[in-house]
Amino acid sequence: MEPIHTHTDARRLAKKRLPRLVFDYIDGAAGQETASEGNMAGLAQIKLAPRVLADLQLPNLGTPFLGQVYKLPFGVAPMGMCNLACPGADLVLAAMAAEMAMPLGVSTAASTPLEQMFNASGGQAWFQLYVSGTAESGLALAQRAAQAGYETLVLTVDVPKVAARPRDVRNGFQMPFRIRPQQFLDFALHPRWSLATLWAGAPAPANFDPSQGGFDRHATRAGANWAFLDRLRAQWRGRLIVKGVMHPDDAQRIQAAGADAIYVSNHGGRQLDSAPSAISALHHIRQRLGSAYPLVFDSGVRSGEDIVKALACGANVVMLGRPVLYALAASGERGLRQWFSGLSEEIAVALSQLGLSSTQALGAQHLAVNPFHIH
DSSP states (O other), rough: OOOOOSHHHHHHHHHHSHHHHHHHHHHHOOOTTTHHHHHHHHHHHEEOOOOOOOOOOBBBEEEETTEEEESEEEEEOOOOGGGGGGGHHHHHHHHHHHEEEEEEEEOOOOOOOOHHHHHHTTOHHHHHHHHSHHHHHHHHHHHHHHHTTOOEEEESSSSSSSSOOHHHHHHHHHOOOOOOOOGGHHTTTOHHHHHHHHHHOOOOOOOSSSTOOOOOSSSTTTTSHHHHHHHHHOOOSEEEEEEEEEOOHHHHHHHTTOOSSSEOOOOGGGGGTOOOHHHHHHHHHHHHHHHHSOEEEEESSSSSSHHHHHTTTTTTTEOOOOOHHHHHHHHHHHHHHHHHHHHHHHHHHHHHHHTTTTTOOOOOOEEEEOOOOOO
16 A cells, blocks of 8 residues: 555545546535635645744643543544545544544535444534425434434535536536446446445435435525524534634624534635635634634645644634545545544644644744734
């Protein structure tokens, strides 16, 4: 197996080992993919300020968040159809969340039932709720998650209508996933993935009620409105996070509605190609809500230093998306372990360069170049 030292290694191997149809589904974004590239560029513009001669201790990566303490400052963002990366990817992620005590987002569009994912994660999983049908069906799905034991619900609000992703359109990608005649050659040229997937069975969204019409990728999700948020807050007794927030006005209103945390994200650039970088939105939202309110962050994170930058810019926890699937596609659990190990080491090294022994000490004072005027 080729080693995975960085997300670039993982992406290169994933591109080689996945059929184009599947790789493009994971890798692609909306429009001209400007927002996706902008997320990474926004993080790259931020520079850290190294300090010397500090009395350093062993780095402490422990991260308190909403009454829990995670071993690491990062987790896995909710992503649909992870089993397309490799058979059993969902359960690999759940087992690693249990082992590493890190949060795992379980998507409504996951290819493994939410109950199984919660049990396999040792209770570390958060359930991500899409409101694809009526408000009542959304509330029923939240109730199902509560009955399964979930204590944290992530309401995703940035997909009122699924954006067209040009790569998916050109490739004829659809969900439920199926192989079409024009793709036979592509799949034949990637026999390891194709045979493993054929043996395991093509993944399909596992959390949609067939009596409500099952899963429709292009169904409106606009049922997640302000009235629904109020109803959900009244029903959901656990921790409530609202995901996909990019504007300080929305963040302030969500805070006032009683959400326990806000998840700053532009969906990895997969929804609005003209969206600003998520890291710039994080800055504005942190300024508006003050230093104490809990914020989760994703979009564009590719390295341990990116995680350190996001924490310095105001995130409490950073979630990882595409690179997780690259690593799984490249080498399964072994590849993901390699990448997570590398990330942890990168974070520890970055902290030591900043003269710190803990992620909890990070703040705007550790930024050398501050393109968003963070203070």
